[in-house]
Amino acid sequence: MASATAVTVPCAGDSSASSPATAAQTAEPTATPTAEQAAAATAVPTAEASGFARFGFPPEILQALAEIGYREPSPIQQAAIPELLLGRDLVGQAQTGTGKTAAFALPMLAGLDPEQRSPQVLVLAPTRELALQVADAFNSYAARLSRVRTVAVYGGADFRDQIHQLKRGAQIVVGTPGRVMDHMRQGTLDLSGLRALVLDEADEMLRMGFIDDVEWVLEQLPEQRQVVLFSATMPAEIRRISQQYLSSPAEITIRTKAADAGRIRQRYLTVPAPHKLAALERVLESEGGEGVIIFARTKAITLTVAESLEAHGYDVAVLNGDVPQAQRERTIERLKSGQVDILVATDVAARGLDVDRIGLVINYDIPFDGEAYVHRIGRTGRAGRSGEAILFLTPRERRFLGGLERAAGKPIEPMEVPGNATINQHRLDRLRQRLTGALQQSGCSEEERALLSEILQRVAREQDCSPEQLALAALELSLAGKPLLLQGNDDFTTVRANGPGRDRDRDGQGRDRGGRPLRRGGREERPQGPPEADMERFRVELGWRDRVKPGNLVGAIANETGLDGRSIGRIQIFDTHSTVDLPRGMPEEVFTSLRELRVLSKPLQISRLRNTDR
Numbered sequence: 001m002a003s004a005t006a007v008t009v010p011c012a013g014d015s016s017a018s019s020p021a022t023a024a025q026t027a028e029p030t031a032t033p034t035a036e037q038a039a040a041a042t043a044v045p046t047a048e049a050s051g052f053a054r055f056g057f058p059p060e061i062l063q064a065l066a067e068i069g070y071r072e073p074s075p076i077q078q079a080a081i082p083e084l085l086l087g088r089d090l091v092g093q094a095q096t097g098t099g100k101t102a103a104f105a106l107p108m109l110a111g112l113d114p115e116q117r118s119p120q121v122l123v124l125a126p127t128r129e130l131a132l133q134v135a136d137a138f139n140s141y142a143a144r145l146s147r148v149r150t151v152a153v154y155g156g157a158d159f160r161d162q163i164h165q166l167k168r169g170a171q172i173v174v175g176t177p178g179r180v181m182d183h184m185r186q187g188t189l190d191l192s193g194l195r196a197l198v199l200d201e202a203d204e205m206l207r208m209g210f211i212d213d214v215e216w217v218l219e220q221l222p223e224q225r226q227v228v229l230f231s232a233t234m235p236a237e238i239r240r241i242s243q244q245y246l247s248s249p250a251e252i253t254i255r256t257k258a259a260d261a262g263r264i265r266q267r268y269l270t271v272p273a274p275h276k277l278a279a280l281e282r283v284l285e286s287e288g289g290e291g292v293i294i295f296a297r298t299k300a301i302t303l304t305v306a307e308s309l310e311a312h313g314y315d316v317a318v319l320n321g322d323v324p325q326a327q328r329e330r331t332i333e334r335l336k337s338g339q340v341d342i343l344v345a346t347d348v349a350a351r352g353l354d355v356d357r358i359g360l361v362i363n364y365d366i367p368f369d370g371e372a373y374v375h376r377i378g379r380t381g382r383a384g385r386s387g388e389a390i391l392f393l394t395p396r397e398r399r400f401l402g403g404l405e406r407a408a409g410k411p412i413e414p415m416e417v418p419g420n421a422t423i424n425q426h427r428l429d430r431l432r433q434r435l436t437g438a439l440q441q442s443g444c445s446e447e448e449r450a451l452l453s454e455i456l457q458r459v460a461r462e463q464d465c466s467p468e469q470l471a472l473a474a475l476e477l478s479l480a481g482k483p484l485l486l487q488g489n490d491d492f493t494t495v496r497a498n499g500p501g502r503d504r505d506r507d508g509q510g511r512d513r514g515g516r517p518l519r520r521g522g523r524e525e526r527p528q529g530p531p532e533a534d535m536e537r538f539r540v541e542l543g544w545r546d547r548v549k550p551g552n553l554v555g556a557i558a559n560e561t562g563l564d565g566r567s568i569g570r571i572q573i574f575d576t577h578s579t580v581d582l583p584r585g586m587p588e589e590v591f592t593s594l595r596e597l598r599v600l601s602k603p604l605q606i607s608r609l610r611n612t613d614r
């Protein structure tokens with residue numbers, strides 16, 4: 001890309017700059033940037049006070065921004081808007097959540113000719129959901145520009161209706177590549193007057209197999225046009241497209257991954273495949289709160305998961321490729337408004353989903369790759385809030401953890417499937433809170449309370465019981481037939497002392513030297529089975545929590561003792577410590593040097609295990 005301008009802008013989480021949400025926070029340090037706050041903000045700012053005034057936008061745009069509560073441009077907006085106002089092509093590496101939509105939409109709107117009714121700006125987006133979101137954003141920024149119209153065209157919706165809307169005239173068209181192509185081929189989308197094309201989430205379009213369509217559209221554009229390409233990552237194919245079709249573009253990179261990940265607490269748990277549904281229910285009960293998205297690999301799994309949760313009394317919505325567009329939009333609305341708290345979705349169906357109230361993302365099935373992981377967890381921690389992400393791994397899938405951590409830019413902490421004791425404590429706490437809440441604030445009218453009190457007195461008289469007995473009976477009633485305590489078998493959530501063999505691989509969370517998983521737990525578990533006859537077992541004070549791997553121990557011990565790595569025996573890794581089998585008869589001085597050894601910058605603190613300690 002000859003003579004390109006490259007700007008790298010730190011984003012959310014970097015102290016030097018802030019995300020859209022935190023930008024608002026900087027301007028109003030006492031406020032928490034929630035949706036409510038954004039709504040409340042409409043009354044406060046004026047168009048003149050807006051940090052967007054510096055771009056010279058028309059007053060109608062500034063007014064609209066003030067009304068939706070944008071006060072300061074986000075880093076990507078600061079960097080991109082001036083370039084786009086100059087008419088330059090632009091390549092932006094940024095993800096959803098950075099404010100990239102406004103970064104291209106605002107200068108595009110400012111440059112429109114309202115007299116020209118045919119499309120002047122075309123935005124291509126990978127999914128219907130994103131296309132609708134982008135169209136909504138254009139509509140809200142253009143709310144006070146009376147002659148500007150935006151139309152969204154996407155697959156799965158009525159073709160004729162879209163033709164009708166296009167015929168009415170629209171300066172901005174936002175669409176998915178296939179449907180845009182169909183309209184162009186049929187002559188129902190005339191791009192002869194087009195001024196600008198935006199490729200939003202270009203890498204996603206590539207991943208979803210739309211790149212040929214995108215190129216076809218690019219080929220049909222007028223010579224004189226501005227091209228803007230946004231992509232979260234820059235695979236070679238996307239670079240090629242930008243080199244081929246963009247001319248001397250400005251380049252902007254927003255570093256967000258690590259920052260986004262910073263707002264999201266990421267944990268994983270290891271659970272054997274047959275126990276995944278049971279583990280999910282337990283996690284939901286102890287960790288679920290506001291909105292939850294559960295990601296599953298296939299449509300069939302979304303249905304199995306939803307059915308199982310429904311059978312346990314949860315209200316669940318499903319989004320997968322089979323869900324028709326109209327229903328899909330209704331589902332997202334229900335999730336946004338809190339009518340439903342749990343959504344079970346496949347990756348593709350949840351692309352671009354932007355719902356502020358998602359507090360927890362559960363990766364029920366491991367994502368395809370690191371990028372998908374980052375995208376999935378990015379459905380929480382939105383609008384400046386914090387979020388939780390929990391990844392389910394079967395023992396065999398543990399080997400993918402490192403790759404996901406690299407993509408997320410930080411370690412993913414281990415957690416355990418909540419056992420009965422945890423769940424029951426949680427239930428008791430919740431019941432106590434509900435009871436206290438009901439005492440402090442009644443949901444009944446005066447009249448209803450009087451009637452309830454009459455019932456209490458009457459039953460007390462008839463049954464001759466104490467107030468405490470009555471209160472207990474009333475509390476029991478509030479359980480609505482659901483047992484207060486969970487008493488099922490929770491062995492799979494905790495560690496049993498099992499011998500090596502099949503079980504070791506099935507439930508394990510540690511690994512043996514071949515990388516095979518071994519049992520592990522939060523508690524101090526003792527490895528079963530004595531060391532082989534000519535071996536002696538040692539304990540070292542490094543475990544999963546220190547992110548130690550068998551290879552680290554083998555390497556360090558072999559180097560220090562001069563032992564051939566192959567003569568180091570079985571290694572078991574637990575939460576806070578590990579055990580290592582070494583050949584009997586280690587000379588005392590070798591043992592002393594091992595005691596001083598550091599692995600992963602931490603002291604090994606090796607000690608001999610007595611036979612009874614095993």
Ligand code: AMP
Binds near residue numbers: 020021023071095101
């Ligand atoms: P996007 O990355 O375009 O999906 O935007 C992420 C979220 O930030 C959306 O909810 C936008 O409405 C919001 N947003 C974008 N720019 C700003 C801004 N300058 N101030 C406050 N919120 C913003």
